[in-house]
Amino acid sequence: MISLAGRDIVNSWGKFIFTGVGLGLLVGVTLTMAGLYRGMVDDGMALLDNSGADLWVVQRDTLGPYAEPSGIPGDLWRDICAVPGVAEAVNVTYLTMQVGHGDRDVRAMVAGIAAGDSGTPGWPPRLVAGRQITRGHYEAVADMGTGFALGDVLRIRRNNYTVVGLTRRMVSSNGDPMVFIPLKDAQEAQFLKDNDAILMQRRRTEADPALNRPGMPGLLEAVQASQTVNNSVNAVLVRVRPGYSTSEVARNIERWQRLTAYDRGKMEKILIGKIIATAAKQIGMFLIILAIVSAAIVAFIIYTLTMDKIREIAVLKLLGARNRTIAGMILQQSLMLGLFGFVVGKVAATFATPLFPRFIMLIPSDSIRGFAAVMGICALASLVAIRIALKVDPADAIS
Amino acid sequence: MSAQGIRIENLSKRYGRGDTAVLALKNANMEVSPGEVVGLVGPSGSGKSTLLKCLGAVIDPTGGRMTLNGEVIYDEGWKVRDLNALRRDKIGFVFQAPYLIPFLDATDNVALLPMLAGIPNAEARRQAVELLAALDVQHRAAAMPSRLSGGEQQRVAIARGLVNRPPVILADEPTAPLDSDRALAVIRILNEMAQRYETAVIVVTHDEKIIPTFKRIYHIRDGVTLEEKGEGRDFGMECGRRGRG
Numbered sequence: 001m002i003s004l005a006g007r008d009i010v011n012s013w014g015k016f017i018f019t020g021v022g023l024g025l026l027v028g029v030t031l032t033m034a035g036l037y038r039g040m041v042d043d044g045m046a047l048l049d050n051s052g053a054d055l056w057v058v059q060r061d062t063l064g065p066y067a068e069p070s071g072i073p074g075d076l077w078r079d080i081c082a083v084p085g086v087a088e089a090v091n092v093t094y095l096t097m098q099v100g101h102g103d104r105d106v107r108a109m110v111a112g113i114a115a116g117d118s119g120t121p122g123w124p125p126r127l128v129a130g131r132q133i134t135r136g137h138y139e140a141v142a143d144m145g146t147g148f149a150l151g152d153v154l155r156i157r158r159n160n161y162t163v164v165g166l167t168r169r170m171v172s173s174n175g176d177p178m179v180f181i182p183l184k185d186a187q188e189a190q191f192l193k194d195n196d197a198i199l200m201q202r203r204r205t206e207a208d209p210a211l212n213r214p215g216m217p218g219l220l221e222a223v224q225a226s227q228t229v230n231n232s233v234n235a236v237l238v239r240v241r242p243g244y245s246t247s248e249v250a251r252n253i254e255r256w257q258r259l260t261a262y263d264r265g266k267m268e269k270i271l272i273g274k275i276i277a278t279a280a281k282q283i284g285m286f287l288i289i290l291a292i293v294s295a296a297i298v299a300f301i302i303y304t305l306t307m308d309k310i311r312e313i314a315v316l317k318l319l320g321a322r323n324r325t326i327a328g329m330i331l332q333q334s335l336m337l338g339l340f341g342f343v344v345g346k347v348a349a350t351f352a353t354p355l356f357p358r359f360i361m362l363i364p365s366d367s368i369r370g371f372a373a374v375m376g377i378c379a380l381a382s383l384v385a386i387r388i389a390l391k392v393d394p395a396d397a398i399s
Numbered sequence: 400m401s402a403q404g405i406r407i408e409n410l411s412k413r414y415g416r417g418d419t420a421v422l423a424l425k426n427a428n429m430e431v432s433p434g435e436v437v438g439l440v441g442p443s444g445s446g447k448s449t450l451l452k453c454l455g456a457v458i459d460p461t462g463g464r465m466t467l468n469g470e471v472i473y474d475e476g477w478k479v480r481d482l483n484a485l486r487r488d489k490i491g492f493v494f495q496a497p498y499l500i501p502f503l504d505a506t507d508n509v510a511l512l513p514m515l516a517g518i519p520n521a522e523a524r525r526q527a528v529e530l531l532a533a534l535d536v537q538h539r540a541a542a543m544p545s546r547l548s549g550g551e552q553q554r555v556a557i558a559r560g561l562v563n564r565p566p567v568i569l570a571d572e573p574t575a576p577l578d579s580d581r582a583l584a585v586i587r588i589l590n591e592m593a594q595r596y597e598t599a600v601i602v603v604t605h606d607e608k609i610i611p612t613f614k615r616i617y618h619i620r621d622g623v624t625l626e627e628k629g630e631g632r633d634f635g636m637e638c639g640r641r642g643r644g
Contacts, residue, residue, distance in 0.1 A: 001514050001515070001520070002503075002507060002510075002511070002514060002520060004502075004503075007502045007503055007507070008502040011501065011502030011543070012502070311498060312500050312501065315494075315498045315500070316500070318457065318486060318492055319486065319492065319511070319512055319515070319559075320483045320484060320485075320486040320487020320488070320512070320515060320516075321483070321487075321515055322483050322515075393457075394457050394486075395452050395457045397492075397494065397498060398448060398452060398455065398457065398492075398571055
């Protein structure tokens with residue numbers, strides 16, 4: 001038996017191609033949206049993976065350092081090092097800001113990393129060009145996504161930094177590329193006020209009788225000095241010794257240091273369940289809308305194609321074609337339209353994703369699910385047309 | 400008359416019920432033998448279309464008996480179960496307009512019926528090409544319907560009606576859109592094919608040009624059939640398999 005659906009499509013290929021391309025672009029947008037969600041999750045996982053930590057120690061009862069602000073004293077890492085099972089504890093700061101470069105600026109997450117070497121928690125694990133930071137100040141390692149090149153001079157707050165190394169896939173949970181600078185510089189960038197603000201604060205402190213008491217020499221200077229310096233960090237990244245349970249070490253840190261320590265599983269829940277949750281819901285809503293629009297378009301086109309063939313369907317039925325032959329023709333047309341649309345969509349999504357500013361992750365399982373959904377939608381969309389075709393009276397072929 | 404061909408006895412068809420019921424066919428009788436072409440004529444509303452639909456197993460009569468090659472297909476409310484197969488295998492249709500499937504070429508338009516009956520594509524196409532050759536349109540076998548002239552389309556439609564070698568062909572106003580020459584050509588072809596394939600052909604028509612060509616005519620008026628001997632005139636021109644002897 002010849003394929004009636006295939007012949008009809010070949011005969012009216014223009015309509016089929018244009019409809020298929022339109023549907024394909026919708027499918028492409030759908031796959032890209034799914035890829036956007038996957039990319040967000042992968043960004044979050046990359047952030048955790050690349051930090052090289054087993055535990056994230058943050059201010060008590062906060063979801064820091066990525067989901068909420070967190071500030072803990074900068075010398076607390078020494079106490080954490082003393083907790084049994086801790087192999088390494090390193091201060092780190094994170095600050096999302098605009099990083100200037102010449103006339104433009106780039107949104108980036110600036111990470112302040114403690115002195116050490118490659119492999120130290122918080123440090124970029126891999127470089128694609130240049131070297132790691134070796135000086136205590138004014139050097140930076142930037143993710144390729146920033147668009148910076150080796151030797152570029154960046155402006156972060158009041159200071160300039162020279163890019164000495166480039167890394168890849170180091171991004172925040174929002175997809176912003178990361179720029180690594182020495183911890184002291186990052187603390188300054190995060191906490192240090194400008195000169196005018198410092199001057200104004202000194203004047204206010206001088207005017208405060210509680211802090212500027214007569215007969216207590218040195219008190220005012222000490223208070224002012226403490227106000228100018230801020231040794232806080234956002235978190236301490238902890239690496240646990242082999243053989244120790246991370247949850248046990250986390251419990252000890254929380255109990256004795258009055259802090260909150262998250263292991264990898266909890267951090268994943270925070271990143272995916274809280275930071276990405278709203279975006280995921282939005283993407284889910286878009287996917288539902290796109291599915292409904294796609295179904296409506298396919299249903300309309302298949303309905304139109306069927307209505308154009310009512311007389312032929314009546315003739316086919318009069319000539320003895322069974323209902324399943326007619327229904328099969330309409331269903332096959334709908335599925336072929338879906339297949340073509342999916343191929344167009346997949347190709348469009350594959351070629352378009354590198355153009356997006358955020359990381360879009362197209363994974364085969366999403367494509368398979370998308371293909372099944374498109375086929376299911378097309379099969380459902382053909383039901384209206386099939387119902388109409390089956391109601392056609394063969395007597396209509398006889399005048 | 401033999402038991403072969405198509406035969407109806409006291410066939411009736413009523414539309415509606417009660418006071419609004421309309422009796423479209425009243426004890427209609429008809430018998431057409433294999434190889435014979437008869438005309439079915441009558442004014443609008445006389446019951447021609449109803450009779451044609453009953454003969455074509457498209458609607459169910461409400462009474463009477465109908466046999467095809469001796470096989471009962473309807474008898475006082477009883478009917479064969481698979482009407483699709485009956486129409487596909489036992490009845491050929493030729494319409495006023497050819498109603499070819501626009502997305503199939505001439506060969507596949509003809510071959511579609513045997514394919515629907517489960518005959519392999521190659522064999523179905525061989526049968527189709529053979530018929531197209533018999534109807535002198537084999538040179539247009541690969542053409543799509545939109546590329547065929549009106550006469551060529553009608554011949555392809557006749558080939559489609561014949562391809563499953565049905566015992567009966569029902570032709571519904573097959574010459575209505577054609578001029579005299581082409582109308583007579585179609586009737587000549589139907590006569591040739593009826594004799595060659597031993598098929599009974601019933602031609603429903605208003606067409607004054609072709610009515611004199613029938614040897615037997617059934618008039619229908621107010622649902623009642625009346626048989627009359629026709630003039631059986633010659634078709635008037637060489638056509639159809641012209642130049643092929």
